[in-house]
Amino acid sequence: LVQVTGQRTTDIGSGNAGDGDSGLMLTRDQNIVDMGYQVVWNVSDPEQYLFNLADPQGTIRAVAESAMRDIVARSE
Numbered sequence: 001l002v003q004v005t006g007q008r009t010t011d012i013g014s015g016n017a018g019d020g021d022s023g024l025m026l027t028r029d030q031n032i033v034d035m036g037y038q039v040v041w042n043v044s045d046p047e048q049y050l051f052n053l054a055d056p057q058g059t060i061r062a063v064a065e066s067a068m069r070d071i072v073a074r075s076e
Contacts, residue, residue: 007042010060012068025069026073028073028074
């Protein structure tokens with residue numbers, strides 16, 4: 001059974017265990033920032049969640065990091 005009514009969270013960066021350097025990002029003016037943020041997400045389609053993603057948690061983490069790095073890279 002997949003719970004679809006609750007929210008799930010993924011913590012990224014700044015001191016999270018096993019996170020490595022995921023919070024370190026480079027800005028447009030070539031400064032390094034160390035960020036910590038939380039992504040809140042939910043499952044809308046259990047069939048897609050179970051059968052179309054090999055690692056849903058890892059996919060959410062990768063997409064969130066990519067989006068945040070894009071925003072930070074355009075900032076000074």
